[in-house]
Amino acid sequence: MFLTTGLIMQTQWIGKNVDPKLLCQHAEDFFRERDFAVRLNEYKEQTIISAVSRNETKLRIVVKIEGEPQRFIVGFESVDEMTRSMQMLSSLVTLFGLGVLVQRKMKSLDAYRKLEDEFFTFMEETINSLVGSAASK
Numbered sequence: 001m002f003l004t005t006g007l008i009m010q011t012q013w014i015g016k017n018v019d020p021k022l023l024c025q026h027a028e029d030f031f032r033e034r035d036f037a038v039r040l041n042e043y044k045e046q047t048i049i050s051a052v053s054r055n056e057t058k059l060r061i062v063v064k065i066e067g068e069p070q071r072f073i074v075g076f077e078s079v080d081e082m083t084r085s086m087q088m089l090s091s092l093v094t095l096f097g098l099g100v101l102v103q104r105k106m107k108s109l110d111a112y113r114k115l116e117d118e119f120f121t122f123m124e125e126t127i128n129s130l131v132g133s134a135a136s137k
Helices: 020-032 081-095 099-130
Strands: 002-005 008-014 036-042 046-053 060-068 071-078
Touching: 008 099, 020 036, 020 046, 020 060, 020 071, 020 099, 060 099, 071 099
Parallel strands: none
Antiparallel strands: 002 008, 008 071, 036 046, 046 060, 060 071
């Protein structure tokens, strides 16, 4: 199931019996391998991964992994309000001749979309490799 709102995407997996700690480790590694500064905050049934790119785009991403081994949601969102706004206003701003001012933010938006696609492809492959990894209760 895919839910999108602005620059937020969530996908739910059911019946996979995936170890949440292993899944979070793989997600954290995904960002580290792409030269992001990463911070992990673990709670009872939710882990939040905050990642900031170290390149010129300065993407700021929050990934939330919540639920249980048999039913969990992975959310991916940009926390850069300007990037979110640019998605909606890009055509209007360009129409008024301010396109040069937003070119850098549009580059960030393109980088965000590419990263989001890469992330969910990576998560799908990772989850398939981790099926049954959670300890039985």
